Amino acid sequence: MTTKYAALLRGINVGGSRKVPMADLRALLTSLGHDAVRTHLQSGQAVFAAAHGDEDSLAAELAEAIGERFGFPVDVIVRDHAYLRSVVEACPFPAAALEARQLHVTYFSAPVEADRFAAIDAPAFRPEEFRLGDRALYLYAPDGLGRSKLAEALARPRVNKGLIATSRNWNTVTKLVELTGP
Numbered sequence: 001m002t003t004k005y006a007a008l009l010r011g012i013n014v015g016g017s018r019k020v021p022m023a024d025l026r027a028l029l030t031s032l033g034h035d036a037v038r039t040h041l042q043s044g045q046a047v048f049a050a051a052h053g054d055e056d057s058l059a060a061e062l063a064e065a066i067g068e069r070f071g072f073p074v075d076v077i078v079r080d081h082a083y084l085r086s087v088v089e090a091c092p093f094p095a096a097a098l099e100a101r102q103l104h105v106t107y108f109s110a111p112v113e114a115d116r117f118a119a120i121d122a123p124a125f126r127p128e129e130f131r132l133g134d135r136a137l138y139l140y141a142p143d144g145l146g147r148s149k150l151a152e153a154l155a156r157p158r159v160n161k162g163l164i165a166t167s168r169n170w171n172t173v174t175k176l177v178e179l180t181g182p
Contacts, residue, residue, distance in 0.1 A: 055079060104168065
């Protein structure tokens with residue numbers, strides 16, 4: 001029995017550096033023994049089916065293989081379809097009423113506690129808002145991520161210390177649910 005997963009690669013193909021061509025990523029995943037391999041966009045999403053492993057071991061295996069193949073480290077988070085679907089279902093913001101560029105999810109490699117974000121003066125950033133979920137953070141940024149001051153505060157190294165964190169816009173979040181579905 002196989003399970004469908006999405007691999008989220010952090011910080012590749014941005015600004016002309018850390019290039020990972022999607023065809024090469026698909027070939028790499030296939031060489032690791034995975035089936036039904038697909039990529040989505042150029043910004044580091046791959047979908048695959050695996051008959052072995054769990055999210056953490058699959059992420060470690062892929063991160064190691066990418067480092068060997070491309071010569072630089074890449075942080076990887078792997079999540080299964082059920083988890084990805086639960087993130088969409090638990091969204092605390094009215095996703096259907098928002099533009100996709102206004103809503104983002106940051107996926108974390110491990111659970112996060114609210115006290116990690118205690119130093120962020122959330123009311124000072126309004127109308128931007130964030131909410132925590134299961135290994136995820138939902139960000140409402142009405143002017144988009146590129147103009148978000150709250151996104152900058154949430155991405156500070158001291159806030160994310162010890163975690164892999166990678167963000168996706170709502171279109172990508174929902175597309176990954178679709179691509180990993182039955």
